[in-house]
Amino acid sequence: xxxxxxxxxxxxxxxxxxxxxxxxxxxxxxxxxxxxxxxxxxxxxxxxxxxxxxxxxxxxxxxxxxxxxxxxxxxxxxxxxxxxxxxxxxxxxxxxxxxxxxxxxxxxxxxxxxxxxxxxxxxxxxxxxxxxxxxxxxxxxxxxxxxxxxxxxxxxxxxxxxxxxxxxxxxxxxxxxxxxxxxxxxxxxxxxxxxxxxxxxxxxxxxx
Amino acid sequence: xxxxxxxxxxxxxxxxxxxxxxxxxxxxxxxxxxxxxxxxxxxxxxxxxxxxxxxxxxxxxxxxxxxxxxxxxxxxxxxxxxxxxxxxxxxxxxxxxxxxxxxxxxxxxxxxxxxxxxxxxxxxxxxxxxxxxxxxxxxxxxxxxxxxxxxxxxxxxxxxxxxxxxxxxxxxxxxxxxxxxxxxxxxxxxxxxxxxxxxxxxxxxxxxxxxxxxxxxxxxxxxxxxxxxxxxxxxxxxxxxxxxxxxxxxxxxxxxxxxxxxxxxxxxx
Numbered sequence: 406x407x408x409x410x411x412x413x414x415x416x417x418x419x420x421x422x423x424x425x426x427x428x429x430x431x432x433x434x435x436x437x438x439x440x441x442x443x444x445x446x447x448x449x450x451x452x453x454x455x456x457x458x459x460x461x462x463x464x465x466x467x468x469x470x471x472x473x474x475x476x477x478x479x480x481x482x483x484x485x486x487x488x489x490x491x492x493x494x495x496x497x498x499x500x501x502x503x504x505x506x507x508x509x510x511x512x513x514x515x516x517x518x519x520x521x522x523x524x525x526x527x528x529x530x531x532x533x534x535x536x537x538x539x540x541x542x543x544x545x546x547x548x549x550x551x552x553x554x555x556x557x558x559x560x561x562x563x564x565x566x567x568x569x570x571x572x573x574x575x576x577x578x579x580x581x582x583x584x585x586x587x588x589x590x591x592x593x594x595x596x597x598x599x600x601x602x603x604x605x606x607x608x609x610x611x612x613x
Numbered sequence: 614x615x616x617x618x619x620x621x622x623x624x625x626x627x628x629x630x631x632x633x634x635x636x637x638x639x640x641x642x643x644x645x646x647x648x649x650x651x652x653x654x655x656x657x658x659x660x661x662x663x664x665x666x667x668x669x670x671x672x673x674x675x676x677x678x679x680x681x682x683x684x685x686x687x688x689x690x691x692x693x694x695x696x697x698x699x700x701x702x703x704x705x706x707x708x709x710x711x712x713x714x715x716x717x718x719x720x721x722x723x724x725x726x727x728x729x730x731x732x733x734x735x736x737x738x739x740x741x742x743x744x745x746x747x748x749x750x751x752x753x754x755x756x757x758x759x760x761x762x763x764x765x766x767x768x769x770x771x772x773x774x775x776x777x778x779x780x781x782x783x784x785x786x787x788x789x790x791x792x793x794x795x796x797x798x799x800x801x802x803x804x805x806x807x808x809x810x811x812x813x814x815x816x817x818x819x820x821x822x823x824x825x826x827x828x829x830x831x832x833x834x835x836x837x838x839x840x841x842x843x844x845x846x847x848x849x850x851x852x853x854x855x856x857x858x859x860x861x862x863x864x865x866x867x868x869x870x871x872x873x874x875x876x877x878x879x880x881x882x
Contacts (some may be wrong), residue, residue, distance in 0.1 A: 429794065429797075429798050430789065430794055431789050431790065431793045431794035431797050432788055432789050433787065433788055433789055433790055433793070435788075436788030436789065439788070440788070462804055531804060532804030532807040533807070534800065534801075534804070534807050553797060553800055553801070555806070555807045556807075568796070568797065568800055568806065568807070569793045569796055569797060570790075570793065571789065571790055571793035571794070571797060572797075573794075573797040573798070573801065597657075600788065601788045601789070602788065602789055603789065603791075603794075605794075607794065607795070607798050609798055609799060609802035609803065
């Protein structure tokens with residue numbers, strides 16, 4: 406299971422104001438080792454975590470157009486671990502003064518009956534994938550290097566196929582809204598990974 | 614004339630003192646960090662500290678070399694009053710390093726010659742130099758030069774190797790592929806190119822997104838679900854692209870809307 410967020414804010418009055426600051430990039434398989442080596446040097450001196458997760462993306466369609474998306478993750482390495490349910494808001498990428506993509510983010514731990522529960526609520530699974538890789542930390546920053554695989558037979562995570570010859574690299578921070586200084590730290594960290602990886606704020610809408 | 618020189622000297626001394634105080638402060642904070650925060654200290658911040666120090670030392674050097682700075686070497690300091698008692702003001706000025714301005718310490722603090730032990734060492738070295746003959750000295754110089762040049766060569770060559778290696782790495786072996794980046798980002802964001810688990814029938818969402826449906830029949834879809842946009846609409850567009858049956862889509866959407874509203878119904882009550 407991908408490590409839970411560093412800070413957990415109490416949910417008060419229904420206002421959940423945690424934002425995820427995100428930079429993304431990728432690294433080719435042949436350069437993966439050098440990247441991991443560099444990350445081990447740059448990040449906090451703790452044993453780096455590896456993970457193997459199965460992510461299922463659920464969709465709920467209301468009457469009013471906008472479908473509602475939830476991401477459920479379970480660890481393949483630790484089947485007994487709780488599921489991880491995540492809501493991600495619309496990404497904000499327009500602000501040039503911010504160096505990272507910002508989006509609303511809600512993380513919840515959930516029991517193993519999560520898929521059934523979501524199904525009962527009317528959610529339908531949209532797609533699924535398997536992500537395997539490494540997690541590093543540096544202070545509040547989290548670096549995830551993961552290899553994505555598509556699931557060939559729905560639900561069967563043993564039968565997968567790699568999506569590409571690269572690993573996805575994501576640098577993210579969870580912070581209360583308005584802490585834009587975070588993105589400065591992230592940018593300077595991303596600078597240190599060049600030219601191995603170029604972490605950028607990528608507007609996913611441009612690549613549909 | 615003399616007054617102007619005096620003023621210049623005063624100003625120079627003042628700026629020198631403040632610069633030295635800066636260096637002292639940076640050194641203090643750096644040492645403090647090294648001693649107390651070594652667990653959290655990162656290499657970049659250590660480098661920052663070194664850069665700060667070297668910058669400050671550079672400014673002092675520049676100040677001393679400046680034409681406007683009078684030569685401190687030509688100034689003479691004479692002790693006018695010696696006092697064996699403790700002087701609180703002096704102790705405060707020197708941060709408790711020199712509490713007394715007495716006969717014992719003044720010669721050490723105001724001396725213009727090297728420290729006594731340095732002087733001793735120098736004397737020792739010069740006697741040594743005299744003892745060995747000029748021939749032996751020449752030989753030693755040559756060996757030292759040889760050693761130095763071979764060491765320099767060793768230091769320079771690997772760097773060249775490394776640089777050429779790096780350049781080769783940069784030119785021939787890119788460590789990342791922008792196309793892969795966009796593909797991976799699209800995959801985690803919308804499940805692009807990931808297996809769609811949704812059956813293509815009634816559950817398939819059909820939004821007017823960037824899909825081919827937009828150009829086809831913009832009547833029904835736009836009226837019913839025109840509110841869709843952005844991120845989520847893109848998912849719909851993706852779905853529409855995959856089903857790729859423009860003729861059938863409108864009916865799909867109708868059933869889809871109905872089933873969705875039916876499933877939502879219990880929660881609205």
